[in-house]
Amino acid sequence: MVDGAGVAEEGSWRPRLYGVLGRSLEAGFLGSPTIGDHIDHACGFAAAVLSERRAVPETLVDLGSGGGVPALVLAELWPATKVAMVEANERRSRFLEAEVLDSDRGRVTVLPYRAEVVGRDARYRQAFEVVTSRSFGSPGVTAECAAPLLAVGGLLVVSDPPGVPVEQRWPLAPLDLLGLALLHRFRYQDRYNYACLEKTSDCPSRYPRRVGIPAKRPLF
Numbered sequence: 001m002v003d004g005a006g007v008a009e010e011g012s013w014r015p016r017l018y019g020v021l022g023r024s025l026e027a028g029f030l031g032s033p034t035i036g037d038h039i040d041h042a043c044g045f046a047a048a049v050l051s052e053r054r055a056v057p058e059t060l061v062d063l064g065s066g067g068g069v070p071a072l073v074l075a076e077l078w079p080a081t082k083v084a085m086v087e088a089n090e091r092r093s094r095f096l097e098a099e100v101l102d103s104d105r106g107r108v109t110v111l112p113y114r115a116e117v118v119g120r121d122a123r124y125r126q127a128f129e130v131v132t133s134r135s136f137g138s139p140g141v142t143a144e145c146a147a148p149l150l151a152v153g154g155l156l157v158v159s160d161p162p163g164v165p166v167e168q169r170w171p172l173a174p175l176d177l178l179g180l181a182l183l184h185r186f187r188y189q190d191r192y193n194y195a196c197l198e199k200t201s202d203c204p205s206r207y208p209r210r211v212g213i214p215a216k217r218p219l220f
Contacts, residue, residue, distance in 0.1 A: 006056040006080050007046075013076035014039065020072060020099050029067030029092055041159070042070030044188030045132050046077055048157045048196055051186055057081055057129040061149050063115050064136035066092050068099060074132070075108045082107050084128070088114045116208040119148035126151050126203070133158045139169050140218030143197070144208050147178035150199035160185060160195040170195055174220040179203045 021035045030038060049057060056078045062071035065085035075083040085108075087093040093112035100108045111118050115136070118124050131146040131154070139158070146156045160169065166185040175182060179201040186194045208214055 006078060008077055008079050017073055017076060020068060023099070024067035024095065027067070027091075027095060029095060030069070038069045039073055040189060041134070041192050042073035043077065044186075044192040044194060045070045045134075045157050045159075046074060047188050048186040048194040049130055049155060052155055052183065052196055052198075053129075057155075059128045060084070060130040060132065061086060061111075061118075061124070061128045063131065063133040063142065063145060065096055065110075066135070068096060070132055070134055072096070072099060072108075075104065082109075084109050084111055084124070086111045086113065086115050086118050088112065114211050115145035116211045116214065119145055119208040124149055129154050131156045135159065137215060138218055139195075140174065140220040141214045143170070143175060143178055143180055144214045144219055147180050147199065147203040148208055150180075150203075152179070152199050152201060154199040156180065156195075156197040156199070157186075158195045158197075160193045162187075162193045166195055170197065171220050177204070177219065178207060 017039055018035055021038055024030050059082045060074060061084040063086050065071045065087045071083055071085045085096050087096055093110050096110045125148050128149050129151060131150050133142045136142050142158055150156060170182045179199055180197045181200045183196040183198055186196055
């Protein structure tokens with residue numbers, strides 16, 4: 001069942017996700033929190049998006065999807081959203097491919113490439129309303145790889161620790177180079193934190209730099 005806002009009722013997807021993420025955990029693709037915690041954390045991404053956009057996005061890309069969170073959860077939660085998962089690791093990308101339902105193929109896709117490569121592909125550049133990142137990389141690496149994928153006006157949501165001030169983790173000047181602006185840090189269930197950034201202008205064509213350079217020489 002899907003409500004009028006385009007959000008699937010929890011009972012229609014949570015049982016299947018327990019099976020998917022259980023297999024992911026067995027394969028060593030998920031960390032130590034419980035499966036329920038992984039799902040709750042993924043739902044926090046959805047809450048962060050809806051707090052800013054007030055509507056379910058039509059397109060979303062997840063950087064470093066790994067064992068499937070948050071991307072597979074968001075794909076279930078928003079059954080009309082086109083979801084792309086960027087995962088360069090061959091074992092993980094094959095796992096993700098295997099877990100996409102036949103009925104969702106075409107709507108949910110796996111891009112088994114480095115994010116720097118995806119960001120320079122004309123099919124994906126500035127093609128998404130939302131970019132999510134759970135544990136892709138440092139703020140500088142994440143911003144550089146995400147900005148080229150976001151359409152102007154789009155939203156980047158990144159799982160973010162609470163200990164460091166959000167303005168310190170996401171400094172204004174280098175973000176502006178990428179066409180990004182920090183909005184705020186969103187908190188969900190009084191447990192999870194997410195940095196929310198908006199794409200305010202076109203990302204210069206020189207970004208992302210070639211494979212490996214963003215991590216070796218991060219912008220911040």
